[in-house]
Amino acid sequence: MTLRLTDITKRFGQATALDGVTFDVAPGEVHALLGENGAGKTTLMRITAGLLTADAGEVSVNGVAVTSPALARRHGVGMVHQHFTSIPALSVGENVALSAGWRETGRRAERRAASVIARLGLPLDPSRLARELSAQLRQRLEIVQALAGDARVLLLDEPTAVLAPREVVELLALVRHLAASGAAVVLISHKLSDVLQVADRVTVLRRGRVTLAAPMAGHDAASLSRAMIGGEVERTPPVRGVPGATRVVLDGGLVLHAGEIVGVAAIEGNGQRELLRAIAGVAGTRTDLSVTGRVAFIPEDRTTEAVVDAFTLEENLLLGELATATNWIDWRALRSRTTGLVAAFDVRGGGAADPIGALSGGNQQKFVLARALEGEPAVVVAEDPTRGLDVQAMTAVHGRLRAAAAAGSCVVVHSSDLDEVLELADRLLVIAGGVIRELAITTSRDEVGDAMLGVTTAP
Amino acid sequence: MPHPTRFRAALYTVGAFLLGLAALTAFLAIAGYDVGASLAALWQGAFGSRQAFLSATLVRATPLLLLGLAFAIGGRAGGFNIGMEGQFAAGAIAATWMGLAVGGAPPAVALPLVLAAGLVGGALWMVVPVALKVRFGVTEVISTLLLNFVAEAAVSWAVSGPLQEAGGSYPQSDPIAVAARLPRLFAGQRLHWGLLLALLLAVAMAIFFRHHRLGFALRAAGAGPGATAIVGRMPVDRLVAAALLASGAIAGLGGAVEVSGVSHALYQRLSPGYGFTAIAVALLGRLRPGGVVMAAFLFGALEAGAGAMQRDAGVPAVAVQVVQAVVILAMVLGARERR
Structure with a gap:
């Protein structure tokens, strides 16, 4: 299941968000997508998931063009968004059913979701309402939702942002496991350490253009950071204030x-x-x-x-x-x-x-x-x-x-x-x-x- | 300097109304009416003469404007008052009672009392839905809608009981005191001072939304309740409750103005569905006072023209509800696009 994006260009009004971006990910591979805020990462992923339409260029899965969210899902593209998309008033199981396109509702959905949750090894109570979950558990629900529909191409937009260190390790292990079982994974993250640990290849975007597309081997935090922002990162030395009132x-x-x-x-x-x-x-x-x-x-x-x-x-x-x-x-x-x-x-x-x-x-x-x-x-x-x-x-x-x-x-x-x-x-x-x-x-x-x-x- | 998104929104709004008119035309053609003659009658009834404009169009635009503003103040805060028909009736009952009671008073006393009675009546009709919403989370969309039927029954009871005319033969009240009636604006035309009152309220509401802290807070509560509570530190529940009570009060004022300016007495079916038409008015006006003024004017003309169309071309007046329906659908769909 190969995902290929060719010469994607997208404009919002006068701003060019993406300018001739080419990107692909193959089964068994974790491809990291890096870039500053506003570099175009999320836009690129939303186009991949069929949520936005490119002004020019083509998205294809195994050579078939993808133009709508339904088509993307049918071809096994699942996305975990940066912001929560689960419906607060529905239970975990119902949310999973909704995103996976199951016919089951209520208790039946929760039972079916329980088996998916067990298979994925991401503990969640299927009968809890989404609004009762902490940020971390809601993030976990998002991942389960994306994977429940048998996704073969998984897009992860900042999945580690709300996780504790221990869970980050678990998530990255899960990402590797998914790739090993034949999925194609795109990982967006700002944490270079996450990316360095799990990615096979890396693409760096800067202001809508690709500035680096290479195998991960041979790159380190400094070289990636340079490709992202075009220079060394400025670090402010800590200012230790004198304790006051x-x-x-x-x-x-x-x-x-x-x-x-x-x-x-x-x-x-x-x-x-x-x-x-x-x-x-x-x-x-x-x-x-x-x-x-x-x-x-x-x-x-x-x-x-x-x-x-x-x-x-x-x-x-x-x-x-x-x-x-x-x-x-x-x-x-x-x-x-x-x-x-x-x-x-x-x-x-x-x-x-x-x-x-x-x-x-x-x-x-x-x-x-x-x-x-x-x-x-x-x-x-x-x-x-x-x-x-x-x-x-x-x-x-x-x-x-x-x-x-x-x-x-x-x-x-x-x-x-x-x-x-x-x-x-x-x-x-x-x-x-x-x-x-x-x-x-x-x-x-x-x-x-x-x-x-x-x-x-x-x- | 018009903002590009605002410009697009305005274009969409005009398009929604034109789409409604197109749907009406299509309906007339499919139903086998003479389209040209029907639309000509519609136009004549709304704008064809000084009489049509001043005694029909603007007279109908006045309650639509007041009720449209009522919906807008609730809607901006995120509350949906579907019960304006009921609050209109409650305001009309209260205003009629007051108008009968202030017999000997001069207009400077009688008129404010009658209008205030309408405000209080409408607000009281809103107390139960607001209490249910705040206390038990019952959505006002259901509770206000259901109270419409109760209000209809209350009017029937009033005009055949406590407020029935002295003669006792018809289900209607006696005419209210002359001092309690809104004066007419032009000799021989039905248009009354209520229109100016409604326009004044629209201006006041526009200033309130834009320049007053609480008006801004209402808008914020509707557009981003979470941020309004957390960084704005405002009691969002209370803001929405206050906006809904104000909405009920203004709808009640609409009933009082109708009694005081047009009917001068209480009847059953005083409103030919103004409370629902006004939802379309408010949505077409994008819940902005200026927009509501323009939309109320258009729908007033439509209602006036509908009467003429029925009289002169034999098309049932309810046919214009096609326009309302299309406008509501188009605006609700458009709201999904808005951010």
């Missing part, structure tokens, strides 16, 4: 100060989400902690919790301060503030009066960050602030968070990527089973991993 006092008496970045390490579902949201003051969370000063919050799910897609940038700026804004809106002031933030945070793809949905994910996230950090908030709470971002955008986000801490904010950050937490943190909190512990910042990565699993090694 008390900003947050947690339940157990733990004090977080102005000027420090507090990294929260935890495996999905251990209580880090609840802790961060309680500090952020999100309605409906616990209140047994005290926070001093204004809190800015960067939620994990950008598209449903941080921005309103259909609203312009300036409207989204207003959204962030809606609870405290004056009754009569000063659009002129919002326009000039938005324009200032767009320039200061290097947001590309649109101006103050354009809908934010027209921007790429990375640029949307830059704007979310700009909105949160404007006016030096006392506390900044960031959930997975670089989820789905490329190396350069990630570096920019890290730089901004460090600068905010240096300017006197207390930054509390959690990432599903442990290395990111360790890289950013001045202080380290680990949560396992809802219990918060502080570890010395010099603790080794392995020991932190043990603590995340609830294994006590340190005295």
Whole structure:
């Protein structure tokens, strides 16, 4: 089952998203697709899955042209999207039935899904409603959905973005296993380490063009990164702020100060989400902690919790301060503030009066960050602030968070990527089973991993 | 500087209406009516004379505008008030009761009281659906729709019971006090001040949506409830509830304006389905006050022309519902394209 894309060109309005891209993947192969945000990876995959139509060029599976989602599915093309596509009100089993095109519904669908889940070795309760699942389990459901229809060509768009390190390893092993059993796998990821571990071949896109197409052997993180962004990645050295005034006092008496970045390490579902949201003051969370000063919050799910897609940038700026804004809106002031933030945070793809949905994910996230950090908030709470971002955008986000801490904010950050937490943190909190512990910042990565699993090694 | 997506949206809207007219034409041809004569009668009935325009088209556009605005304020917040027919009736009952009670008062007192009674009546009719939605998650689409039938029964009861005319022979109320009636705009024409009131409300609503924090919050609650709650820190449930109550109140005002400006008394079937036509009006106007004004005007003309078409060409007036149906379908389909 060979998937072949020939000379694909796609334009959105005046922007060229893809320019003459040729790409193929053969059975038994894992082909990595790399590129910055907005490089065209997702667009290419959506064309492959029949969700978008190319302006020029051809998509074929075993020589047969694919032009619609139904046709793609019939030819065994399954896609795991970057954002969740499962239906919250349906059970796991019903979601699987829906995407696999089964006739069964309700209990029958759940029973049939149970056998697929068992075969794939990805534990999930088929009768749970999708909306009750954590981000990690919903991601797992997406993968089961894509595979349930006997997919022979599997497209994975950022599948590791929300997984804990242990699950990443499991997923990558699964990817290798699928390839070994004859599937053709396309893997999109920003984590070069994932790609280096499992891919046989790699294609790098930059601004809609192929800049590298080669076997993986002979390439390393540095050469791939150069092909992606055209130069060495700029790394900002950590700025260690002097602990300042008390900003947050947690339940157990733990004090977080102005000027420090507090990294929260935890495996999905251990209580880090609840802790961060309680500090952020999100309605409906616990209140047994005290926070001093204004809190800015960067939620994990950008598209449903941080921005309103259909609203312009300036409207989204207003959204962030809606609870405290004056009754009569000063659009002129919002326009000039938005324009200032767009320039200061290097947001590309649109101006103050354009809908934010027209921007790429990375640029949307830059704007979310700009909105949160404007006016030096006392506390900044960031959930997975670089989820789905490329190396350069990630570096920019890290730089901004460090600068905010240096300017006197207390930054509390959690990432599903442990290395990111360790890289950013001045202080380290680990949560396992809802219990918060502080570890010395010099603790080794392995020991932190043990603590995340609830294994006590340190005295 | 028109935004390209806005321009496309406007084009789509015009296309939806033209498609509706085309469907009507096709229906007339297939059903064997004289298409030319029917459409000529439609045009004559809507725009053919000063009389047609001022006593038919604009008189029908007025309740459609008020009810269209009612649907829009709920719709922008993500709530779908399908029960405007019922709130219109509730507002009409309350306004008639008030109009009969304020006999001796001067117009400056009587008119505001009658209109306020309509607002309160419509809002009260919305209290149960809102309570069910907030407390038990019952969708307002079902509850408001069902209350339409209850409202119809309530009107029947009122005009044969507490509000029945003194003579007691017909199921209708006595005429309301002269002071409680909206004055006419032109001598000898049925058009009344209600149209100006409705236009004023449209302007106020446009300003509210664009320039007031709560108007923006309503739009945000409809367009992105998650973000509005999490980063906006606004109580989305309460915003939607408030928008639906306002929607009911404005629909009730529509009933009061109809009693005070046109019928001057309460009857059964006071509304010839305005509450449903107004859904098409609001959708065609893309839930924007300015768009609703234009759509109400078009549908007012259509309703007025339908009467003339029945009279002069023998085509049943309900035939124009083809246009409504096509417009609703086209706009709902178009909404899938919008982001």
